[in-house]
Amino acid sequence: MGMFDEVLCNNDLFGAHRGETHQTKSLEPMFGGRLEQYEITPAGRLEFLEYVTEDHSDPNAQGMAKFGGMFAMVFTGGRKDMNYHGWLELSRFGRAKFTDGVMVAFEPERAGANHVGRLLDISAEAMRSPRVPTSDYQLAADLGALGYPGYAHLSSALRDAAEVLLDALDRDNLDARIAEALPWLPLQYPQMNWRWIVAHAKLRNRQNRLGFVVNLSARVAVAKAQCDVAEVLYRVVAELRKARLAANDTFCHVCWPPSERRYAHEKRSRVAAYWNLDTRLTEKDLAWMDLGREVKRGIK
Structure with missing residues (x-):
């Protein structure tokens, strides 16, 4: 003993x-x-x-x-x-x-x-680890089943939004169009099982990627005057800030050559820099919404 x-x-x-x-x-x-x-x-x-x-x-x-x-x-x-x-x-x-x-x-x-x-008030569903999709196509179909307009033409069995989001964030490399779709999930499903996804993101060292996505979603919610949604999402952001990792990462683009990653690092936004991610993605680049007046007003 x-x-x-x-x-x-x-x-x-x-x-x-x-x-x-x-x-x-x-x-x-x-x-x-x-x-x-x-x-x-x-x-x-x-x-x-x-x-x-x-x-x-x-x-x-x-x-x-x-x-x-x-x-x-x-x-x-x-x-x-x-x-x-x-x-x-x-x-x-x-x-x-x-x-x-x-x-x-x-x-x-x-x-x-x-x-x-x-x-711990964690359900049996939350205790299990999600499966990992075998392809970008499967993730796109999952997004389509959840109502994402860019993949509405694809069909798949309906999966939990939190599982789909975590599966995508856990990928080393992800199609850019799918990566752009991810902030849509917290915006459309603000009451997803945050306790579960935050815990599993931490286990996989993906909390910076999750924090970045939710941060973008919250900023879009503010721009669209969805105050209740923004309040929920910023609470999640605050929780993830406590576990923010110091190591630099990409937003699911590990395969980038050094030159492309350096360029993304130099051009990244303040939000991406805060989450230590080399990516040029901002809320203004999201193909699934027309920011229109929101861009002119400015997004805080």
Whole structure:
């Protein structure tokens, strides 16, 4: 069994389990742990709780009874940010994913996935991973089935809008016309399962792409005076900002040669730059809508 460390899970991603303490052996691979204390803070940082050892042993005790109190932990109140990156396994509970020092997702332990999923208020539908389409054609047909006018002539079984959006964003390379269609989905389906798609985007390190799409959708909603939709979408944007990745990416164009990517990087908008994406796509380039008066008024 060996030793272990303890982690206070104090982040909203743990849902109903927030505030619980769980054991881990991920921080000391050789020894399993040193019985030290850590906290995953509300901001998603893994912090070490600093301490000193003091002799609190009973002077009248003998043998091991005396030895046991000689190294009592006394917490100083100091903390050390671990800047943790990767998966942190939590025994009989699940695992937390950290990217660039911030917790971005939590996966319940498989054996108890249904039970933990209920406590986290995640439905069985939301717990499963979506399938990945085999072609751009399938994605185009999925968009057509959801009502996207550019692919209205294509047919497919109706899929959930959140699944289609995540499938598209998870592609290394995507047809430019499909990429332009993606901001249409949040605008038309603002009540999609955001909890599910945000969690899965974080698991796949696609939160910057998702943030960019929703940000564009929100700006279009403002331009079209769809205030209720804009409010919903900007709340999603605010949530994704907390997990924004520092690494540069493309908007589903990994195959670009270096020269084309450099050009996109130089010409990208402020929104694309904020989400660290090399793309020239803006809301004014969306073929599915005529911004007309909205462009003249200016989109904030």
